[in-house]
Amino acid sequence: MSHHDERTFVMVKPDGVNRGLIGEVVSRFEDRGLQLVGAKFMQIDEELAHEHYGEHADKPFFDGLVEFITSDPVFAMVWEGADATRQVRAMVGETDPAESDPGTIRGDFGLDLGHNVIHASDHEDEGANEREIDLFFEEDELVDWTRSGTTWVYEDAE
Template sequence: MSHHDERTFVMAKPDAVQRGLVGEIIDRLEGRGLKLVGAKFMQIDEDLAHQHYGEHEDEPFFDDLVAFITSGPVMAMVWEGADATRQVRQMMGTTDPAEAQPGTIRGDLGLDLGQNVIHGSDHEDPGANEREIDLFFDEDELVDYDRSDEPWVYEDVDN
């Protein structure tokens, strides 16, 4: 990982997979200049869902969250780039797609709060990145490499 990079966890949720939006989500993140360093197409089981949404365990919507995230396959990913977590959150748009700005992933691709297409680590929760990445990926499943366009994405990279 270069000095200006941060890794963040992103998931295309079951509704994105079922609607064929995984490619568009990846395309948007790559187009922004973020680098994909890990990806896993998988079915989340109850145990992993409970760990992933652990902080919401006492909320009335917890069972619905678990039921939805286990309802079909997801694409779990790790992206890398400068201030990656905040960048991804900004690209995602607000949690409720009906209120998300046009141009954001949720603003363009979602309509329903419960089926909002994408999850990304919370940039306001210190350690959320590492916790979520560790939950879904082993270190040896993440690839460290230089992308050839980095000098065109970051002004401080030597050509």
């Protein structure tokens, strides 16, 4: 369990779902050696959207954000691994796809700031992960397991 010391929240947004990118996103995290511990294909309602984006409530773009995230289904996930949040953020790219490097999810698939395919917990926001995981998942929806083959993922694995 020592290698799976961090869980992080990730969500394919409605634009990514509509563009058929769920499998691509999952594959990239699996390829990286991260382990999926929870996933849910769901429709976000207005209440959940308001909770999720609460920090932006007073910003001019808030209503558009809520409208977009509730427009179609999302694919919410929890990934686990060493330094998972930072790893995922590096793979996701910058908030603005135009500033994201090729090879990142947003750099490869993002079209504009509003429709940037994916949400990932911020590694600089202490507690963001737990808050977002608790918002989207019940404790019993997360599976505690060890992927076989982790010997080949971490060099100091048993």
